Amino acid sequence: MQVAKPVGRNAPALKYDIISALAVHALSEDKHRQRSILRILTLITTRYNWRTNELSIGREEIARLWSVNERTVKREMARFRGQGWITVKRPAARGRVAVYELDLKQMMLDTSAIWPVIGSDFRARMDHQPEPVTNVVPFKVSTNANLPDGEDIWGQVQSVLHGRDPELWASWFQHLVEADRAGGVATLMAPSRFMADYIAQKWTGRVLAAYARFDPSIRSVRIEASE
Template sequence: ARMWSVNERTVKREIKRLMDAQLLVCTRAGVRGRVAAYRLNYAQIVRLSEPCWPLVGPDYDARMKERYRGETPVKVVNLADYAKPELSASETSVPGTWQRAMAQLSRENGDQFKAWFSQLEYVSFEGGVLVLRTPSKFAQRYIETHLSRPLVTAVEAELGPVTRIEFRA
């Protein structure tokens, strides 16, 4: 907004317009103070601009048709190589399990789960005291400071009331 001497509302309105036209694709939502990230949707730009290619010139039209009409190679990534093993039917069907609490957190905010909660290791839950192992002191402090509320909510839904969380590094 500062660079083009317009207000933030104008920028937000134009980004919304480009998103509605599917010219921009949001790659990371802007939440809780984080800046959103976008990328151009080249396929949509090509589709919308194709009728104008002959107006630029026959050579441009031929080059663009050659470039965007041909089959582009598709890179196939086998996600099974990167996925965590599926939980067995007994683990997911038993009410009140740590795995189900983690699945709930994953559904609510996948990015946050991957970054923070997936690193947690369940140790025990007795008398309302949840004991977890963290990979580092930094992760422990961050979860205590910023993410304790969603963690407690998910765990209480599965395991019962939580009076205290203890971390072990």
């Protein structure tokens, strides 16, 4: 499934589709999950920049929108990062609020069970999203090399990452090795400092979301360089 960037002529329809999927998914869950998804929907509809995929907002403002305290905001945002729905693009600093990115594709994948409830036309649209238009020539890589057999947890995590985005997996995730998994932390080794830093900055949330499917005790992922 591809989720096209919600800009251009079809942007309004795609935005409604994403919001509809989240709302119907929420209504199929228990009251705690409903409230959690309502909170992310609130951030999307009030502060999210669809064009740049940026959510620029401070913890104090989130607390005001959600009618909660900042402690609850910290806990809920950590939960969204664990699901792979939100990543920190730029951390907060003095005089500057944090900037987050939303992973719309992960959100839609996590709501896919309710697509038929919305309607067959909705499911057809989601299953046949067009490839994003770009003038960048993709770097071709083999997407089947060294795919783990999925027998252990790390192998299953790798299989999920591969299934979601084979080219991204082949470029980055397949080079990771699980060094340790204890105390709620999974430690992964990358072959270079550059790769470790880049994956840690861009994709930790996605890796953590994949872990959550098989080992919910994992609450954070640490990526280190083996060199």
